[in-house]
Amino acid sequence: MRPTRRGLLTLAVLAPVALGTAACGFQPLYGGRGAANVSAKLQEVDIGIIPDQYGQQLRNLLIDRFYKDGRPAHSQYRLLTTLTAAEQKLALQKDATAVRAQLVVYAPYQLVDIATGKVVLSALSRSFISYNVLEQQYAGLVTVENAYDRALLEVSNDITARVAMYLNRPPEIKVDDGTGAGTGSATP
Template sequence: MSWRSVHWIILIAVLNSLGGCGFKPLYSSNPTSGNGIIQQLSVINIDPIRDRVGQQLRNYLIDILTPTGRPQAPHYVLKVVLEETRSNMVILRDATSTFAKVKIKAHFKLNSLSSNSTLVNKTTESTTVFNIVESEYANITAQHDARRRAVHAIGDNIKLTLALFFGQRDQQPKDTR
């Protein structure tokens, strides 16, 4: 038997064992309840977020949570508050800097509109860096790109946190009294 055949046999055995251990993809739909995570995410209304970076985050969240458009009958509202800091990292003898760090922290809450209760209350943050050069235009562009990368990382973290919340909530046993 060749090594290639052994690799295929091992791969098939591993894939078959995943089904037996209860592995379930995070974004799969739940055929028994019809409330897949993607459907739950699509009924979230995202409140406006202050400042330009907040607007970019809100637009990114709309793209990844509700790609078909604003929900007609939202079940949840997502509120986000951002804090941004920039610090120069490598300071030379002439008091100039060649490296900067942008840190964006997001405090977010998911509230249920039906029960008026807070379901998720978390904080996530992202830190990105960029080089400082002599061209002011290049510095502005690099800082904008660092912010964009941080916003995308925060948006992805928020989506993952909400998906995990809905996935765990759907797996909890229902009260059948």
């Protein structure tokens, strides 16, 4: 079978991209040999208490993601998180009743080095989940609870990925500035 012009063009465009990412030191976060390293580093994080029912639900999701082999005996970092949520009415009818709503969940968090007390990572995770507003009371409650479940799952996945990326970053390279004050060593 003969290659088509489109196939060759696609190959010509994607080949440099693939080679470029291989040359820049790109490595997958969870794939290959880095997966065990990421899990071990996430084990070093103590997850602080998050107030309220949905905060505890978020904390449980984070615990499930961070601690694959049980809770750590000694932690190097502490993850501090708060949670706020707001519901916005969308798609209003002529009688001002909403048929659609959006749940907005904000979770600002900080990763604190326990030894120094220094905040090493500070970020905000948020989720926007839309859902139908139902007239039946029980069905409406279930729909809202499902929206919270989906939002908290998104937030926990985002926080886990960002903390894992921070903990798995390469060590900073120290460069000698010519004054002799630097170490002159570099760690790849």
